[in-house]
Amino acid sequence: MKIGILGGGMCGLVAANALAGEHDVVMFEKMPFLGGCLASYHIDDYWIERYYHHCFSGDEQLFTLIRELGLWDKLEWREGSTGYFSGGTLYPLTTPLQILRWPELSFIDKVKLVSLTFRAKKTDLLSLDDIPAETYILEHLGPRIYSSFFEPLLRSKFGKNRSKVSAAWLISRIAIRSNRGVSGEHLGYLNGGFHQIIDKLEKSIINKGGIIHQQTPVTSLSRNDAHWEINGERVDVVLSTIPPTELATLAGITMPDIPYQGAACMTMGIERDVCKGVYWINMKDEGPYGAVVAHTNFVPKERYGEHIVYLASYFSGSVPVRLDQKMRDDFCSRFSLQEKDIHWSRMAIDPWAGPIYTTGYRSLIPAYEKHGIYLAGMFSEENYPERSMEGSIRAGTHIAQRIREKVH
Numbered sequence: 429m430k431i432g433i434l435g436g437g438m439c440g441l442v443a444a445n446a447l448a449g450e451h452d453v454v455m456f457e458k459m460p461f462l463g464g465c466l467a468s469y470h471i472d473d474y475w476i477e478r479y480y481h482h483c484f485s486g487d488e489q490l491f492t493l494i495r496e497l498g499l500w501d502k503l504e505w506r507e508g509s510t511g512y513f514s515g516g517t518l519y520p521l522t523t524p525l526q527i528l529r530w531p532e533l534s535f536i537d538k539v540k541l542v543s544l545t546f547r548a549k550k551t552d553l554l555s556l557d558d559i560p561a562e563t564y565i566l567e568h569l570g571p572r573i574y575s576s577f578f579e580p581l582l583r584s585k586f587g588k589n590r591s592k593v594s595a596a597w598l599i600s601r602i603a604i605r606s607n608r609g610v611s612g613e614h615l616g617y618l619n620g621g622f623h624q625i626i627d628k629l630e631k632s633i634i635n636k637g638g639i640i641h642q643q644t645p646v647t648s649l650s651r652n653d654a655h656w657e658i659n660g661e662r663v664d665v666v667l668s669t670i671p672p673t674e675l676a677t678l679a680g681i682t683m684p685d686i687p688y689q690g691a692a693c694m695t696m697g698i699e700r701d702v703c704k705g706v707y708w709i710n711m712k713d714e715g716p717y718g719a720v721v722a723h724t725n726f727v728p729k730e731r732y733g734e735h736i737v738y739l740a741s742y743f744s745g746s747v748p749v750r751l752d753q754k755m756r757d758d759f760c761s762r763f764s765l766q767e768k769d770i771h772w773s774r775m776a777i778d779p780w781a782g783p784i785y786t787t788g789y790r791s792l793i794p795a796y797e798k799h800g801i802y803l804a805g806m807f808s809e810e811n812y813p814e815r816s817m818e819g820s821i822r823a824g825t826h827i828a829q830r831i832r833e834k835v836h
């Protein structure tokens with residue numbers, strides 16, 4: 429059987445790798461590179477993700493994949509420190525002492541926060557799908573903790589959509605991010621970059637006879653008797669890993685209208701660390717980015733010969749005008765950096781960077797088959813209530829198994 433796969437991100441690549449060899453696989457990727465949200469830049473002699481990435485201790489399928497691809501010895505565990513930027517000051521908030529000294533919350537508020545962290549792991553997420561995160565926090569922890577701690581977090585992640593986000597998303601994030609010691613959160617990274625996974629998957633698919641078309645957006649998908657035509661190319665089976673709304677438009681079919689948001693992320697190579705050694709900084713002060721992610725305060729800068737920082741923002745609709753210049757200017761002035769200390773900068777923009785986990789989101793998750801098309805990706809069950817590399821690997825593996833069982 430000839431299987432056409434829409435999208436060359438993690439989900440599409442994992443599914444293609446599982447099906448190639450047994451079936452004729454042809455993949456269509458709109459960008460001139462593979463990896464989707466996990467694609468990387470090649471800067472001089474190193475690779476760096478276009479969007480900051482790390483993995484978590486529970487990412488079992490990711491670890492299985494890393495082992496299968498012969499990359500296990502590259503997986504390393506590091507401490508991810510955090511901080512808050514508020515009132516023009518960066519507060520490192522990693523060690524118990526730093527947290528105790530943080531002036532924005534009282535001691536009682538901090539105790540309440542810690543107790544929520546412990547409860548989060550045991551909370552039934554399904555029951556929280558219809559409750560707004562804002563309502564949940566206001567009810568359980570009160571307005572000061574909401575406005576000082578959670579509102580900036582939600583704003584940096586969902587912008588204007590923050591009041592629509594469900595408590596299921598928030599509590600799942602708290603649960604997953606509470607794997608920490610006294611010097612920070614335990615986070616995983618692949619020495620040399622996650623691009624190695626994408627690279628190895630691509631080679632494996634091609635070795636098994638699969639065909640990958642890059643820079644080939646799918647613009648039409650239609651049914652022709654028992655076959656399908658993707659951009660006019662005939663296939664027997666279609667797997668779509670692209671956003672359901674995009675699929676609906678190009679195929680002229682109905683799909684659940686899953687709300688997505690875009691990400692605009694600037695990556696910079698800079699001369700010195702201006703983040704006080706902190707990896708992840710949430711911006712309470714409003715600006716053109718909601719978080720600063722200092723990659724080289726997580727992975728040693730010696731590997732790159734310079735410091736690497738991401739300025740992260742999410743958007744709905746269109747990207748604000750001149751966002752890249754606004755980000756650079758703002759970062760230089762807030763973090764006391766001079767333009768001459770920026771070696772290079774690149775802007776990555778993806779209007780489909782992730783679903784917005786609004787209340788009632790769960791009921792929107794599409795079935796694995798609709799209109800005779802197989803569906804898996806960021807929008808799948810496995811990526812609820814937060815999308816991740818792990819979720820897309822699970823979704824890709826699941827859908828490949830399903831196709832294998834049904835198609836001979």
Ligand SMILES: Cc1cc2nc3c(=O)[nH]c(=O)nc-3n(C[C@H](O)[C@H](O)[C@H](O)COP(=O)(O)OP(=O)(O)OC[C@H]3O[C@@H](n4cnc5c(N)ncnc54)[C@H](O)[C@@H]3O)c2cc1C
Nearest residue numbers: 435437438439458464465479481482645646806816817820
């Ligand atoms: C800013 C950011 C930070 C993240 N950080 C982490 C992290 O730290 N840890 C973690 O586990 N996960 C993280 N993620 C999430 C993770 O990267 C994604 O969940 C995962 O890579 C999604 O893979 P996917 O294949 O499902 O979707 P995508 O990566 O979106 O792949 C879909 C592919 O389809 C292509 N496509 C779309 N339309 C068409 C078309 N019409 N024709 C052809 N091709 C098309 C796209 O170009 C893309 O390559 C992050 C994501 C972002 C955006």
